[in-house]
Amino acid sequence: MRSPRNNERKTAYEDVDVSNYSRHLNGHNAPIWWGIIGLILIELSVVSAFTVTYLYLYMQHGQWPPADIPAPPLLIPTWSMLLMLFSCVTMYLAGKSIEKNQSWHFVIYTFASVIMASSVLWIRWLQFDNFDMRWDEHVYGSLLWTISGFHFIHIVSAAIGTAAIGCFGMAGFYTKQRQIGVVVDTMYWNFVAFAWLPFYLVLYFFPRL
Template structure:
């Protein structure tokens, strides 16, 4: 047993696992567990926030757990992806079959994400079909320059990422790095813009998660999307770090492909969200 353990360490495996599982494929790891724990904590934090508004638990408990869980989730995601794809990049062969499996895996994941967002949009359409605005609700002005700027930023990031992907496929590394860095910067600025929008609504408009059914729909959908953009920024950050390490070429860029698929998806969801949530809420007549 000691010999097997030493051999596993010699092959470059990482704790806590020292043996391949199952049957020599992949490596057991705590990172998926850490990521799942952070995701669960996000829901717990949201529930505690609602309980805090009723005085059942301390008011700060929910926000603290929510923000901390997002941090745990993003750290877990980073560790998971780093150890899965980065540490032994050049030791692995450029296997088209494996690359195809990763692409189809991302497609399957995005299909599940369509179902997740569809549930949120269905909820909003259901409440929007009744008397509008909801009785007793004072809706803040949603459409403004900030939404337009955020939308322009996210659309621009899709354009820069598309051309970054094209650049690495043509082995133009300098152009690839510049456009990928610009994409990451645009995504971070978008997240900052959404945080600022929340601040404006909560501090100046007194429009919060507990502001009736529309408040829950607005913050539920925009918050879910913001979390996905943050996840996308982590993915792009890992891809950018790997690009700086010289880990991509015209023949080896499947991670760029899958990250691009995810980023274009969240961009498309944002366009639908603006059309349905922001514009839809401003219309006077029920649908």
């Protein structure tokens, strides 16, 4: 004999009408949206830990960088920061293009962002060549290399993911109804771009105060 509780469950399941539900979820309704928020929060904790560690050592030393070590040149990292921030504009325009079902505009803006990120990677690689110290010489060198390398890898991952999104766009995969992949990729891209701001301040601005 079926218990009354089981009968209630069966009735509840039978009364749910899902015929009007869309299989294309966007925004807060999509599990992947919350997934990317969780990923950003985890990586934000790492960004915060690096920044606080650098500031702690900066405040504990009378001279920072240590004696005989010049502050890193300011021009190249400034250009790379401006390029990354401008790439957020093209990513925003890419998202707006999908909302209007303008696939080729989306592809153009997406690959423009990838090109800018690739330019930043090339600039950073040249910058690594010009560092005046090894990563294992002292704590300042370790932080400079670790923070710079950490963000370099994040730009690589963002550029690869966005290039894949652009290729799907060329195939006509994304539409106004099916754009959650574009949304979460743009969220991560913006995080990577703006994560450089605290790093830029502590690595290149604070040593000049």
